[in-house]
Structure formats: structure tokens, C-alpha cells
Amino acid sequence: MKPRLWFVLAGACALLALIIGLVVVLSSGTGPRGYVGNHYQRAAQLDLRGDDDNRAYTSPLPPSTVSRDITAKWKPVSQFADGSGIYLRYSDDAVVIQPRDLGSVIHVMDVDHAHRRYYSRVGSSWGWGSAHGEDFRGRGPGAGK
Structure with missing residues (x-):
């Protein structure tokens, strides 16, 4: 019986090790959101109001260097840059890198919210012809017709 x-x-013990391994892997985050969260300094005081999904981070490096670092690890679907910052679009998230003092502030947020917020900057360069969702007509009978 022994x-x-x-x-x-x-x-x-094997089951416990598997559970611990899964928790570690899943909590570390993947994609650009996880990468930024693991490599840059969290700055909750800089989170954008009105967006619960937004997370702000800072870096002592300029926006162009931060952008190169992030895009080297996670290739964006599209990107746009102007004097106000660098805007990276991924399938679910957006990363907005703007100059702040001698470094950068990095905002990670839902891509739809980012497009609505920064439409005046990114316009159709992210692949949408209008502020995302404005021309959607499938809301039900009689809506928007």
C-alpha cells in the first residue's frame, strides 16, 4: 500500500507545480500590454481619466527609443508619429508614447478607446476612415437609418 x-x-506535487507554473506565466502578461508593464515604471497618477483600461508608465528615455524597444519585441499592426508622440496600434491594445520632461510617458489602453481619443492625431492612418464605430449601422431596427 505504501x-x-x-x-x-x-x-x-506535479499538479501543484503545474498550477504554480500556469499562475506565473499568466500573471506575467503577454503582448505589448504585458511587455510595457514588465519593463517600464508604473505611474498610476498619470492614468487618463474616464478610461478604466488605461495604464500609464514612465521612462527616462525619449519616445523614439521607447518605441524602438517596444516594436522590436511586439510588431504593431500600424503606427503613426508626429510632434505630439508615437502611436502604436495592436489588435486589441494601443500604446501611446509621448514626451514628458526629459523622458516619456507611455499609455497602454484599449485600441478602440485610443482611436476615439486620438482620432484628431492618427486620423485614418490606423486603417479606419472615421472615428472607429461612428459609421456602424447595425444597432438594431430603425437605429441610425
């Missing part, structure tokens, strides 16, 4: 007990204990 050998069976060892198999049960070994199985329980």
Missing part, C-alpha cells in the same frame, strides 16, 4: 501512497503524493 508505493501507491507515493504515487498519489507525486501526482499531487
Whole structure:
């Protein structure tokens, strides 16, 4: 009966190790949101109001250097840059890198919210012809017709 007990204990330990491994992997984050969160200094006081999904980070490096770092790890779907900052669009998230003091502030947010917020800057360069969602007509009978 003792050998069976060892198999049960070994199985329980293996299951526990698997659970711990999954928690570590899933909590570290993937994609540009996870990468920025793991490599830049969190600055909650700079979060944009009205967007619960927005997270602000800072870097002592200029926006162009920060952008090169992020895009080297995570290639954006599209990007736009002007004097106000660098705007990176990914499938679900957007990363907006703007100059701040001698470094940068990095905002990571939902791509739809970012497009609405920065439409005057990014315009159709992100691949949408109008502020995303404005021309959608499928809201139900009689809506927008």
C-alpha cells in the first residue's frame, strides 16, 4: 500500500507545480500590454481619466527609443508619429508614447478607446476612415437609418 501512497503524493506535487507554473506565466502578461508593464515604471497618477483600461508608465528615455524597444519585441499592426508622440496600434491594445520632461510617458489602453481619443492625431492612418464605430449601422431596427 505504501508505493501507491507515493504515487498519489507525486501526482499531487506535479499538479501543484503545474498550477504554480500556469499562475506565473499568466500573471506575467503577454503582448505589448504585458511587455510595457514588465519593463517600464508604473505611474498610476498619470492614468487618463474616464478610461478604466488605461495604464500609464514612465521612462527616462525619449519616445523614439521607447518605441524602438517596444516594436522590436511586439510588431504593431500600424503606427503613426508626429510632434505630439508615437502611436502604436495592436489588435486589441494601443500604446501611446509621448514626451514628458526629459523622458516619456507611455499609455497602454484599449485600441478602440485610443482611436476615439486620438482620432484628431492618427486620423485614418490606423486603417479606419472615421472615428472607429461612428459609421456602424447595425444597432438594431430603425437605429441610425
